[in-house]
Amino acid sequence: MIKAILIFNNHGKPRLSKFYEHYNEDTEQQIIRETFHLVSKRDENVCNFLEGGMLIGGSDYKLIYRHYATLYFVFCVDSSESELGILDLIQVKVFVETLDKCFENVCELDLIFHVDKVHNILAEMVMGGMVLETNMNEIITQVDAQNKMEKSEAGIAGAPARAVSAVKNMNLPEMPRNINIGDISIKVPNLPSFK
Amino acid sequence: MHHTAMSPSVPLQEMIRAIRSARTQCEERGVIQRECAAIRAQFRQSDNGGRSHNLAKLLYVHMLGYPAHFGQMECVRMIASPRYSEKRVGYLGAMMLLDEKQDASLLITNSIKNDLSHSNQYVQSLALCTLACMGSAEMCRDLAPEIDRLLRASNSYIKKKAALCAVHIVRKVHDLGELFTPAARSLLAEKNHGVLHGAVVLITELCERNQETLERFRKTVPDLVQIMKGLVISGYSPEHDVAGISDPFLQVRILRLLRILGRNNEGASDAMNDLLAQVATNTDSTKTVGNAVLYETVLTVLHIKSESGLRVLAVNILGRFLLNNDRNIRYIAMISLQKIVGTDHNAVQRHRGTIVDCLKDQDASVKRRALDLSLALVSASNVRSMMKELLLFLSSCPPELRAQAASGIFNAAERYAPSQRWHIDTILHVLTTAGGDVRDETVPNLIQLITNASELHCYTVHKLYRALLTDISQQSLVQVACWCIGEYGDLLLRGECQETEPVQVTEDDVLDALETVLQSHMSSPATRGFALTATMKLRTPLSLTANTDRIQSIVSIYGSCIDVELQQRAVEYNALFRKYDHMRAAVLERMPVIEKNSPGHTNGESTGEPIKDIQTLKVKQGEPLLPQQPANQVLTLTQMHVV
Numbered sequence: 001m002i003k004a005i006l007i008f009n010n011h012g013k014p015r016l017s018k019f020y021e022h023y024n025e026d027t028e029q030q031i032i033r034e035t036f037h038l039v040s041k042r043d044e045n046v047c048n049f050l051e052g053g054m055l056i057g058g059s060d061y062k063l064i065y066r067h068y069a070t071l072y073f074v075f076c077v078d079s080s081e082s083e084l085g086i087l088d089l090i091q092v093k094v095f096v097e098t099l100d101k102c103f104e105n106v107c108e109l110d111l112i113f114h115v116d117k118v119h120n121i122l123a124e125m126v127m128g129g130m131v132l133e134t135n136m137n138e139i140i141t142q143v144d145a146q147n148k149m150e151k152s153e154a155g156i157a158g159a160p161a162r163a164v165s166a167v168k169n170m171n172l173p174e175m176p177r178n179i180n181i182g183d184i185s186i187k188v189p190n191l192p193s194f195k
Numbered sequence: 196m197h198h199t200a201m202s203p204s205v206p207l208q209e210m211i212r213a214i215r216s217a218r219t220q221c222e223e224r225g226v227i228q229r230e231c232a233a234i235r236a237q238f239r240q241s242d243n244g245g246r247s248h249n250l251a252k253l254l255y256v257h258m259l260g261y262p263a264h265f266g267q268m269e270c271v272r273m274i275a276s277p278r279y280s281e282k283r284v285g286y287l288g289a290m291m292l293l294d295e296k297q298d299a300s301l302l303i304t305n306s307i308k309n310d311l312s313h314s315n316q317y318v319q320s321l322a323l324c325t326l327a328c329m330g331s332a333e334m335c336r337d338l339a340p341e342i343d344r345l346l347r348a349s350n351s352y353i354k355k356k357a358a359l360c361a362v363h364i365v366r367k368v369h370d371l372g373e374l375f376t377p378a379a380r381s382l383l384a385e386k387n388h389g390v391l392h393g394a395v396v397l398i399t400e401l402c403e404r405n406q407e408t409l410e411r412f413r414k415t416v417p418d419l420v421q422i423m424k425g426l427v428i429s430g431y432s433p434e435h436d437v438a439g440i441s442d443p444f445l446q447v448r449i450l451r452l453l454r455i456l457g458r459n460n461e462g463a464s465d466a467m468n469d470l471l472a473q474v475a476t477n478t479d480s481t482k483t484v485g486n487a488v489l490y491e492t493v494l495t496v497l498h499i500k501s502e503s504g505l506r507v508l509a510v511n512i513l514g515r516f517l518l519n520n521d522r523n524i525r526y527i528a529m530i531s532l533q534k535i536v537g538t539d540h541n542a543v544q545r546h547r548g549t550i551v552d553c554l555k556d557q558d559a560s561v562k563r564r565a566l567d568l569s570l571a572l573v574s575a576s577n578v579r580s581m582m583k584e585l586l587l588f589l590s591s592c593p594p595e596l597r598a599q600a601a602s603g604i605f606n607a608a609e610r611y612a613p614s615q616r617w618h619i620d621t622i623l624h625v626l627t628t629a630g631g632d633v634r635d636e637t638v639p640n641l642i643q644l645i646t647n648a649s650e651l652h653c654y655t656v657h658k659l660y661r662a663l664l665t666d667i668s669q670q671s672l673v674q675v676a677c678w679c680i681g682e683y684g685d686l687l688l689r690g691e692c693q694e695t696e697p698v699q700v701t702e703d704d705v706l707d708a709l710e711t712v713l714q715s716h717m718s719s720p721a722t723r724g725f726a727l728t729a730t731m732k733l734r735t736p737l738s739l740t741a742n743t744d745r746i747q748s749i750v751s752i753y754g755s756c757i758d759v760e761l762q763q764r765a766v767e768y769n770a771l772f773r774k775y776d777h778m779r780a781a782v783l784e785r786m787p788v789i790e791k792n793s794p795g796h797t798n799g800e801s802t803g804e805p806i807k808d809i810q811t812l813k814v815k816q817g818e819p820l821l822p823q824q825p826a827n828q829v830l831t832l833t834q835m836h837v838v
Contacts, residue, residue, distance in 0.1 A: 022294035084487035128327030
């Protein structure tokens with residue numbers, strides 16, 4: 001089973017953390033730190049599998065990871081998962097590509113500001129630590145339907161808030177450049193898309 | 196910089212922006228504390244429009260590592276809300292903040308139960324997802340009948356989720372497997388891939404838990420073979436296509452299930468033989484997905500009772516993987532070979548060369564796999580060449596693998612050593628290269644080995660003496676060296692030795708060496724103990740009075756040492772100096788050959804006598820000679836030591 005799915009940036013700041021077994025808050029942070037430590041040491045042209053962490057489940061677990069631009073996507077799995085299968089799950093046609101479709105050329109900022117949406121997408125792919133659905137179109141269809149439901153519920157009461165956020169979200173690609181961000185060095189012009 | 200808390204109706208993004216604009220960790224903490232205070236205040240109010248936003252903010256803060264437990268009850272409330280947006284956040288919060296050990300989790304059981312029968316499938320989906328993620332045993336028992344119902348009568352979207360939820364339930368409460376078996380069986384007839392996938396995962400789980408269930412599911416092998424054939428042979432299906440392979444994830448799952456069903460069963464294995472051959476030969480191995488399927492196929496072939504022709508094909512595929520340019524594939528190949536090295540040892544041996552080459556790969560993960568495999572491939576016929584490679588590996592391997600490598604080398608050396616001298620040389624080599632990473636039992640084990648190789652005492656002590664002169668930082672090596680010098684000091688001083696070049700070692704040289712060890716800050720107390728005892732043991736072979744006096748002075752210095760163990764020894768040895776001339780020689784005699792505890796007992800596993808016992812053994816030798824003593828300060832101490 002998949003024990004955890006983590007996304008963090010090149011400095012180890014978590015962008016998404018989903019645990020399929022319960023750990024207390026401190027342990028969760030420790031796992032994220034240790035995983036970052038292990039993964040960031042790796043060169044670019046080595047294989048995408050890592051063993052040797054001690055925190056989750058002892059010896060029967062590995063990290064399967066991919067590094068895209070400023071983000072690491074890490075799946076912590078035990079031996080019942082197919083390593084190559086998970087690698088594909090991250091890369092080809094499923095996780096990253098789905099994110100790409102949902103956010104239109106997804107970049108780190110999308111994950112930062114819409115982490116709840118990323119959780120929703122992930123929930124259509126992995127459930128209870130097991131792969132649920134791998135057909136990208138199916139996943140997107142379901143995510144869209146649920147988002148529609150939420151929007152329609154907001155109805156009249158939500159209109160002012162939506163107007164405000166609509167205004168704020170105009171020219172979104174422009175906005176981040178004006179924000180003083182200490183931890184990411186964004187060469188903003190063309191945020192790379194993941195492929 | 197003063198910063199007012201965000202108003203509660205402001206969505207998540209505002210807070211995120213505020214947090215990110217903090218320039219230091221301290222500032223960030225400040226922002227978050229203010230936000231959390233505002234959120235807490237909002238939670239206390241009974242009803243406000245922005246509830247889901249507050250909880251979402253809290254979950255974001257939780258991800259960054261700040262405490263969020265005060266949101267637990269809010270999750271419970273949100274889950275019970277009729278609004279979808281609030282339920283959604285509430286359930287997400289429950290998965291992140293609640294676990295079965297908290298009482299709050301019991302409170303959501305009822306909500307989940309209701310939501311499982313909700314008219315809206317997305318609400319049902321939320322409930323299923325949460326139950327599968329954090330459902331406790333009681334919740335599972337409570338809700339299992341609901342899940343079973345959903346497995347039979349609902350749409351595909353719900354069925355696939357119910358299937359995985361059932362897996363979680365079975366993991367929590369094993370007996371409930373019985374309940375789901377009939378539904379699982381009928382799910383195999385579904386066309387929807389998501390449902391099929393879920394069904395196969397569920398059946399796999401049921402079979403792994405219960406042997407009887409496994410026997411019953413063997414009847415499904417033809418159905419599974421049919422499904423696979425459909426995937427493999429059918430034309431291009433854009434919905435499920437991944438790089439030219441139709442639904443590789445489903446294929447992989449089915450192959451695993453077939454592996455479980457075919458194991459140790461001729462009939463089932465026969466039924467899948469053709470299919471496996473077909474998949475093995477037709478799958479495109481130029482892409483990662485193709486290789487994922489191929490490698491599952493190979494593992495299945497090798498674990499069931501397959502025809503020999505098919506087995507050969509499978510191992511050859513693995514051999515090809517080993518030579519693949521893609522490191523991932525090489526890594527996977529080694530994992531698979533590791534799984535079969537016990538059963539198909541000879542087949543794996545054929546690839547030994549490539550595997551040993553992988554020891555030199557840049558990638559630490561590949562190295563690790565290569566190490567495990569190489570150790571498994573050591574045999575009586577190849578031990579010399581393999582050991583050369585492994586020792587070479589040890590000298591340059593990454594630090595996290597050293598202990599494992601050292602211990603593996605010891606085990607292999609123990610089992611397949613072609614000669615005692617080779618064995619001793621190998622161990623010495625490991626101690627010089629990686630002495631800091633070997634286990635504590637190595638020292639007594641090595642000593643035991645040395646005592647048993649009586650023709651080699653001269654050779655061993657010369658070699659160890661030379662090693663001692665070069666480097667006294669490796670404690671294990673130093674301890675063994677001191678012990679040998681103490682035991683075989685006479686051989687060392689004699690100068691000639693059959694197996695090595697003769698070298699002149701004077702009594703002064705030997706005492707210098709031991710004193711260096713005693714005085715070095717690198718020596719641990721245990722090591723000093725060895726050195727002290729060795730010094731004492733040299734009393735017998737040393738002839739010059741100047742040197743025996745020197746020994747006595749060294750020993751008496753330690754009579755006031757802070758370390759209690761050393762002090763005690765020094766005092767006892769001192770006593771031996773001043774009195775007991777008649778029995779000193781006997782007490783300081785060479786130790787007898789130490790018997791092995793059990794045949795085939797491996798180095799690195801405990802049961803080697805701990806160091807202290809070897810020392811006590813020496814004194815015990817003197818025990819019967821020591822008569823009852825009249826009261827005397829020094830003797831009382833000695834008496835206490837002799838048990």
